[in-house]
Amino acid sequence: MARFRKHGLAGAVAAALLLAGCGGPQPLYDRVGGFATMSHIGDSLVVDIGRDPVLMRRFKGFSVADIQRQRTANVVFACELAGGPCRYRGLSMERIHRGMDIDDDEFDRMLALFAAAAKRASPDPGAADELTARFAGLRSAVVTHSK
Ligand code: HEM
Secondary structure, three states: OHHHHHHHHHHHHHHHHHHHHHOOOOOHHHHOOHHHHHHHHHHHHHHHHHOOHHHHHHHOOOOHHHHHHHHHHHHHHHHHHOOOOOOOOOOOHHHHHOOOOOOHHHHHHHHHHHHHHHHHHOOOHHHHHHHHHHHHOOHHHHOOOOO
């Protein structure tokens, strides 16, 4: 009987913990504004990279279809990076950028565009910064040029 009561108490505690869990912090993807935010970031990057002559050197000769593919890949990638439901199925960041000899300056420019786009698109500036920090964490996978 005492044993029964003990389990009853344990069950109640477990249920309380579970309920408390339901009110836990929202995932970054939701806080940052979900797919609408990803989509805005994708659009901004297309426009802003086009205005940056240093970054643009890398995308010379891209057709409209190439740009659209790039935009979609960036949106899906950012969505997954935020912990959203999308699954990026392209090559790894290392494989795609290997051989491009990308340097820290290029990465910083891309990061600044991403940070500004995320801030503009998201209703939550703190969440935008968190997403940008995840993007920044990819530096070593993208930058292969050592000075
Ligand atoms: C965290 C930083 C970065 C992320 C997350 C990222 C993400 C991506 C993704 C997802 C693709 C694949 C597009 C596709 O499948 O069509 C891609 C391709 C590409 N990225 Fe990045 N990128 C980053 C930084 C950079 C930087 C700094 C540059 C150079 C300025 C760059 C230049 C390129 C180019 C030229 C391609 C096209 C490759 C091709 O189609 O042959 N990326 N990137």
